[in-house]
Structure formats: C-alpha cells, structure tokens
Amino acid sequence: MIGDWGPQDRSGLTPVPGGATAADGFRAGGVASGVKASGRPDLALVVADVPAGAAAVTTTNLVKAPACHLTDRHVANGRAQAIVINAGNANVCTPEGEAHAQRLADATAEQLGLLSQDVLVMSTGVIGVPLPVQRIEAALPALAAGLTRDGGDAAAHAMLTTDTRTKQVAYRVSDEQGSCVVGGMAKGVGMIEPAMATLLVVVTTDAPLSGPVGRQLLRAAVSRTFNRISVDGDGSTSDTVALLASGAAARPPGLDTLARGVAAVCADLAHAVVSDGEGATRVAAVTVRQAATEADAETLARAVATSLLVRAALHGADPNWGRILMAMGNARVDFDPRRVSVRCGGITVCRFGVAATFDRGQAAVAMQQPEVSIEVDLGSGDAAATVLTCDLTPEYVRFNAEYTT
C-alpha cells in the first residue's frame, strides 16, 4: 500500500480470491434488470445462509436516500441476512422514494423467504427520476434463483456505475487462536447523470460477530479509510458501508486480528475507489505527522487532499509545497508554519517553513509515479493521519461537465 495508508501491520493476512463471497456462508449474484438503459448488469444480491450479525454506516448528508434510512432501520437490531443493491437509479428526491425502497426490501425478502426486516438496501445512480421498481421486482426471481458461492464477481459488476473496473478484495486472517476470511466489494466515487458520487461497500466475514461488536469494528475501520478519501470533496446522499458476519468459521481468530482484517479490506477497497476516480491518473497519500492530536492531523491532511490547487499540482507532478502550506493555513487548526517540513515523493522540498534545496529532476521523477506520498511534519506533537486523494485532471472536469439533461 501507498505511504502510510491503511493498517501497517498486515501479519497474518493472506490475500484470497472471491471478493464478497470469499468468506464461507455467503452466496451472491448480479443481473441486468433494465434500470440501466445500457442493458448492463444493475442489480446485485449478497445473501448469508443464516441470519448474520450486521452493521452499517450510512451517509451524513442531510439529503439522505430512502435506501439509507431503510438500511439504518433494518440494521438497528444488529441482524440482517441479505443486501440488495441496484445501480442506475439512486431513488433519491422522488415523491415515491420511501415506498420504493420498501418494495425493494419486500420483494427481495419474498424471493428469499426472509423477513423484510432482514434485508438491507443500497441504491445508486440518477437522482430525481422515479425508480422503475417493477423492473427490479421482475428481475429478482431469476437473481435469487441464480445465487452462487462464487457469485461475488457478478455482484461486484452489477453494482458499478461509472466505475471503470470492479473493486474486490479478500484476506484469510489468521492468528494463534484460529482463522477466518474477510472480503468485500465496492463501487466507487463516480458521477451519475445527472447526479452525484456514491460509495457503496459490502464487507463479509465468516467470523461470528454480534451486531454491536461488528458496528465497533466497522466504524473504527471506516473512520480511517472510507472517511479519509477524497475525490470530489462531496459526500453523496447514498453512501453506505455494510458488514455481514455469517459465523460459519469454526475457529475464528482473536478480535484484534479480525479488526485488522476488516481495516485492511476497507483500506484496500478505499484505495481502489480513489485509484478509479474519474479522470484520475495519480493517487496521493497525504500524511500529516507530529500533530498535537489525530483530529488535527486528519483536518490538515484533508485540507491538503481536497485543495484544488494541490490536486492540480499533483496532476502536473509539481512538488508545490507553497500550495500545501496555504491549504493547511486555511484549515483553522493551530500550528507553527516555521516548524513545518514537507516531503513529496520522499524528497524534502520544504524545511522549517522555507524552501529546501533539492534536485528538481529527481523530484519530477518521484512525482510522476502513479502513487505519490506527500508527507508533512508539523513539529508539534506525535499524532498522525493519512488521507488519500487523486489528481484533478481536465478529463474529470470534462466528464462532469457533459450536458446531461
């Protein structure tokens, strides 16, 4: 992994194939329901063999999708057995949104013989257009009948929107106590005509986890991974990260080991999302160290990672430390600029607030890599945080400016 991104200790973690169905006790699948005009797959289902420990984190956007509200309600008891995901229409800002989200859950439950309460819903795509819910209802029987133990890949395809590739990862996670598998899939931050970025993530494990403990693990992982990436600087109305734990693993590892597994899966998926950012050609890990608190470090790293000028400089492979200092100076966090040092691609470009002497050719080469670390030392403490971002490119603007109505 790039720079300080994700858990540094990956001992006991071995990559395995299978994505969201890598862990025992899950089946999945994906089909084309006709919601996407292109006819591409747009309906995914992930189902546990038994009621699973469940947790979810949904968007903090005030304009919140009915699917997110429904998922919040259904996951509140710490239990769920299925996640239905539709792409192509976010079911947001429409008069019938709540009724349609409920119909998705009801229809899924009916096909699977579950309680509606045990179904979580994710929707992504165009907003402000009524969801053609009948098409989804019509497609669900075949999808439910065709679920397989290796259907993670089909599900990962069916949740995509403007993503250029699927995002899947899984690890076998072992320690002296035992082992389990943690896997997952994501759809990235892609704009949908005429709407918005949405992050959807499913994490599965065969470790046994109660809902409350699962929520702890998931929140801890999300706070340092999906909450520390930036492509647009905008959070969507529909962002959802959900975890299902089937309990099929006979001898699971300790909770700390499991937590590292969940964190690694979230870090890898978050990295994949940023790498596939629209128009992005380069990923940067912005790490702020020697801060008074982790919150300070995160605020400053986020200010750098979301600065248009820094992201444009990143596109130009320009180690522009002036823009980095300026972005931090706007963040309303107290620090002493005269103590700040900055490294770009491992090369010190600013030392104690003034220009360092460095080889510009060497810096250009370091900044031209597909993955670049930007490291800032504040000299005022020992807390650190890393935020992942991508370069701002003319292609991004062109893509998001296309006349869509």
Added chain:
Amino acid sequence: MIGDWGPQDRSGLTPVPGGATAADGFRAGGVASGVKASGRPDLALVVADVPAGAAAVTTTNLVKAPACHLTDRHVANGRAQAIVINAGNANVCTPEGEAHAQRLADATAEQLGLLSQDVLVMSTGVIGVPLPVQRIEAALPALAAGLTRDGGDAAAHAMLTTDTRTKQVAYRVSDEQGSCVVGGMAKGVGMIEPAMATLLVVVTTDAPLSGPVGRQLLRAAVSRTFNRISVDGDGSTSDTVALLASGAAARPPGLDTLARGVAAVCADLAHAVVSDGEGATRVAAVTVRQAATEADAETLARAVATSLLVRAALHGADPNWGRILMAMGNARVDFDPRRVSVRCGGITVCRFGVAATFDRGQAAVAMQQPEVSIEVDLGSGDAAATVLTCDLTPEYVRFNAEYTT
C-alpha cells in the same frame, strides 16, 4: 449586476473613470522593477496628498505573509498615506521575509518623505523565493517621482499577476447632504508559479473618514463581497483589502450613502475578479433565500458555490439540481429537503425537493449565458445570501497543473 450580487440600491451612484485615483487627493503610478522576469510592470504605488484615514482587512490564513503582518501593524492607528504593491514575488516562506517587507515600507517612506509607519505593503507572486528587494528599492525613486493624478490605470496594471485584465471601478456617490467619489482597483485570483491565489484590493475615497469608521465600512462591505466569492476555494497567504480616505471632498454625503458606495465598489471589483478566474467561461451568483439566518444562507450558498460537481455542471450548462441539493446536504446546516426549490437561470428545475417539469431546451439556453443565477428557496425563514463563483473548466486544471519547478 448579476442576480442578487452586491447592493441592490444603487441610487445616487454614478460611474466615473479613474479607478484608484478617481477620488480627489490621490496620485498613483506603476513601473517595472525587474522582479517579474517578463519585464512587465510589477511595482505600484498609491499615495494620498495628506495622511489619510485608513483601514485594512488581511488574510485569515495561518500562513500569513510578512506584508500582511506589517500592514496590520501600520494600519492599527487608523492612519496611512501610501500603499506600495509589488507583484511577481509574494515574499512568503522565506527566511528574510519580515526584514524585506520592512525595507519595502522604509524605502517607500524615504522616497515620499513620510514616516514608515504611514506606508502599507502588499506583495503577490511566487512564494518561497527570496524577494529581490534591491530591485524594488532601485525602482522606487522613479516611481515616486512619476506619480500622477491619473495614475490609477498604471498602478492597476502593475499589480497584476496571471490576471488577463485590470480591475478598476469608481463611482460618484451623492445624496442631499453632498457627494464624494469612491474608487478602487484589484488584482484577481490568479495562481502564481509555484504558489497561490491572491486577492489584493485598494479602495480610495475623498470623503473624510476616521480609521475606525473606515474599518466599519470596509469590514461590512468585504463580508458581503470579497468574502463571498470562490474561485479556488482556497484563501491565500497574502489577501489584503485596504481603504484610504483623503478627506479632500468639501461636502461629503451621509455615512449610509458612503457605505453603499464602498459596498458597490467592492461588489464590482469582486465580480471582476471572479469573471477573470483562471479558465472561467461563466459566472454564477448562487443565492440562498428563505433561510433561518443569514449565516445559514451564506454557508449553504458557499457549499453550492465551491462544489466541484456544481461548478463542473455549470461549465456544461447543466441545471443539475441534484448536485446542488447534495452540496447543501453536506454543509452541516439544518434544513428540510422537502421544502427546497431551485431555479437555474430563472427556470424552476426542482420544486419541494423533487424534479420540476421544465423545458430542457429553454434551460440549456438560460444556463449557457455568461452570467447565470442559481436560486435556492429553503422555505424556513427570511434570510438570504449570495455567493459568486465561476465554472470549473479543463483550462483551469491545465493552467494549474503546469510543471512549474
């Protein structure tokens, strides 16, 4: 003026030529000192005939230019007589920054026969590179000797960096009590290799104003004009707005009238700055109305105006209300999305949180204008605020990504 931007009541205001030297009691000029490698003018001076009432607002960026610190100190007594402005080097993040800012003030004072304390300093340009202060000192005698009553234009040219044109405005401001002139000049939000956006503004008037009253007028005007524009979303280390009042007007208007004059000058200059944003092809006035408080309205309008997705949609002339709602939903201001209506270019595109029926061809024409209003009604109060922004273009990214080191 576009939409609700600037003071709506412009009665008694008549445009006049002359910019920063339109008001009586001022002389100005501009020369090339050689700080800019291009040999273009880069040193400007505005001087009052007598010690003037003075006020200034400088950047809130924690990484603050030595020139800003000096200007803060020198203006604290409410009096100043000259403003020296150099372009091409911001004198920021260099070991000798404070000494060099002082030398600029001292050398200017010496040439003009003033106290150093009565000189304000503004610097803009590259950061992290020592200011070639000797070149400025060498150029000052000729500049001071060549000051003229119509030198506002020369000064406005000499303060530019990547701006494509000068920004100058002046009004004769009259009421039953009397009249005066308020004028000014600005340099816009342009990135300097390898540095940052900087906004520099000089406002002059021949009305008599004490420093404290001048500060009140200036702060009130700045809070609704220069503090409500967005090009990069980043504030610079060097932003400065300064006001000098010569007192040469024999029969000035009332204070409220004068305040409207200052507000109009600031609004016009701020509009000129946004219009000349790098790569910008279109300006939008984002007005949020029916908010509980003006602070809420401003926060929401700013969230819309700084959203990359909204600004990219603006470039594509796309009335993308979904992105507008999403940007507001992230702003941590409480509102009810089901009460929100949105007009783009005067056309209602969202009514009470859901899609409105509108003519897409008509909307496209309305959005393709060089100036577009985006109006949001919240339905939760009667406060309003307008923030000015420009479209995000591939040219902006290209310009700011150029390899500069």
